Amino acid sequence: MRDQHVLALDVGTQSARAIVFDARGRLVASAQTAFEPYQSPHPGWAEQAPEVYWDAICESCQRVWAQPEAHPGRIAAVSLTTQRGSVVCLDAQGQPLRPAILWLDKRMQPGLGNVPGPWGWLFRALGVEETIAQFRADAECNWLAAQEPDTWARTRHFLFLSGYLSLRLTGQIRDSVGCQVGYVPFDYQRQRWAHRMDWKWRAVCVRAAQLPELVPVGKPLGRLTPEAAAALGLRADLPLIAAAGDKACEVLGSGALSPDTACLGYGTTATINTVSPRYHEVIRYLPAYPAAVPGHFNTEVQIFRGFWMVSWFKEEFGAAERALAASAGLPTEAVLDDQVRDIAPGCDGLMLQPYWSPGVREPGPEARGAIIGFSDVHTRAHLYRAILEGLAYALRHGRERIERSTRQPIHRLRVAGGGSQSDVAMQITADVFGLPAERPHVYEASALGAAICAAVGVGLHPDYRTAVRAMTHVGDVFEPEPASVATYDELYRRVYARMYRRMRPLYRQLARTAVAG
Known part of the structure; x- marks a missing residue:
């Protein structure tokens, strides 16, 4: 077991990485494939062909096996983390119907207003009518139904990028609970699809039959198909273990596992997150997202367009x-x-x-x-x-x-993401917060978080707390x-x-x- 490794696939907005970790959290080998972040056919749009992400994963894997310490035969499991909130429309054969709409896309479908009926009356009384209207306008499925009705009528499966790539890897229409961050009818508190009477089904036009089966974090999404295994340079039947979205995995990979430790993500979107076993809405009516630890939540505050x-x-x-x-x-x-x-x-x-x-x-x-x-x-x-x-x-x-x-007071800071590589930014962070700012021992904290999910999922570690102690370490500290x-x-x-x-x-x-x- 000590000699076994896990492979983390980390798909971002500008590149895909294949990174091999051992059971101690040591980065054994890595390869990165860059691609054009998106195409913008109209101002504010951000689209990308879904195949771009798959091809980048495959290329990164083939390149990582060329490195002397990386051995495909020692891989015990694969995990996947991706950018959040990017959606893919698939037909009945699982083929993309159009480019993926990315998380930073700005198109909206205005004029939908509040939810009709009793829910709408309640939201008006609570003073959140504007928030609900914004939710409906931002929902990609509502735009697709209004602006591309033929495409939407042919959409058999409406998936996040994580679900699409999981399908390419396993042949199963499944996705991780930890990847459900976006404009879909998801019950964040119970971490499952919303009850049929929930207001979200009235706010968006997606239907239950179009959504994937959800799998808890740390459980198998399926096994690699022979075709996927060949493309990645791995043996068939390796398990794909459910991880979470990139930010949730970044929090886990930084070693933040309790409410008194905050992870600052200095990426395209800057974030501050803690992990909690209890559901807390930091901003009223904006949900706590699923953490990369089963049954836990990230109390996240975002600064869009951060770094x-x-x-x-x-x-x-x-x-x-x-x-x-x-x-x-x-x-x-x-x-x-x-x-x-x-x-x-x-x-x-x-x-x-x-x-x-x-x-x-x-x-x-x-x-x-x-x-x-x-x-x-x-x-x-x-x-x-x-x-x-x-x-x-x-x-x-x-x-x-x-x-x-x-x-719960926050006593510790872990800072991850590209901006954390700046010593000046780290010192400013320590001084503004009045707390030591700690870097994780590896820059690839998101991939490490996905690797921790895989390691626990196949029994390299008995639980998440043990895995975090073994696989995450503090690097530089700025007082x-x-x-x-x-x-x-x-x-x-x-x-x-x-x-x-x-x-x-x-x-x-x-x-x-x-x-x-």
Whole structure:
């Protein structure tokens, strides 16, 4: 058993990875295949051919077996984690009918309004009519039914990307409970499809027969078909163990297993998560998502377009830094980190609110980004540091929401995702939160979380707590600096915490003006 490995398939927005881990959490071998993130036939759309993801998985697997430490014969199980909320329409033969609609797609089907009937009366009385209307407008199936009725009429199976790839791997129309994050009639509290009388069936047009069978995290979704095994370079009949969505697996792979430990995900969407055995809605009427631990929940707060803002800054303002980095053979982020390292905490009075993409409830659909405090001392480097500080402020706000909801103080921070590779971002995080910021021992925390699910699922470890102790370890630790903590605490309480409330009426006016224009 000690010599057996597990294979984690991690499918993101820009690449797919095949990563082999041993039972101690050591990364044995990995391969990554990049692809164009999406096509955008119309402004705001984000689509991708589902086959792109499958081909990238297969290529990554074939490349990983070329590495000397990776042995296909030692693989005990396979697990899969993917981007969340991307949907695929399949016909009766399981073939895609159109490109997948990705999680960052902005198309909407307006005009549906509140749910009709008694549920609608209740939502109106509770003051959440606008939230329900936004849910219905955002639901991809509602857009498909209205705008592509022929395609929707032929859609026999409506799956998340995880369900589509599970089908390609096993031949079964099944998906993990831990991957159900999106606009489908899922009962998040009971972690199953919603009861037939639930309001969600009236809010969206998808029907039960179009949805997959759900399998609990840590249980087999099926076994690799001979065709899938050949494409991946593995033996047939290997079990595919249900894992969870990428964020849930990232939390598990960071070693966050209790409500007092928060995992900050510094990825395209920045998040703060804790794991709880109890269901808590951190923001009222927005659900707690399934965790990568069976029967547990992630109390997640999201900052949409989180560390995407770093890419935005590089593209719009960082031409000089990109050129300097290219000539020195360094990542652009390394050059930017050097430029902002000596800027004092607080950016000489520059403050950024990172709502570059609106939310559903808090922040609401009217939200916009804001930067205040400009003066003649500020440079592009100040703006870059203000982005890092603004994201940390927003996640601290999320921490306070989680603590109020769960009544459980957060004492430890684990920071994962691409942004965690920045020492400056890690130190800012420690100082804004006033807590040590810890990196997991491997950068690929999401894949490691999926590997933990596989390891428990095939008995390499008896339970999740044992597996987490054996397979996750703390890497670098950034201690908070008292003077910086004091500066950030005052700025957060006296400025940042008041910004959204003060700016909200102006955001609403901007939204009305944009619509009128």
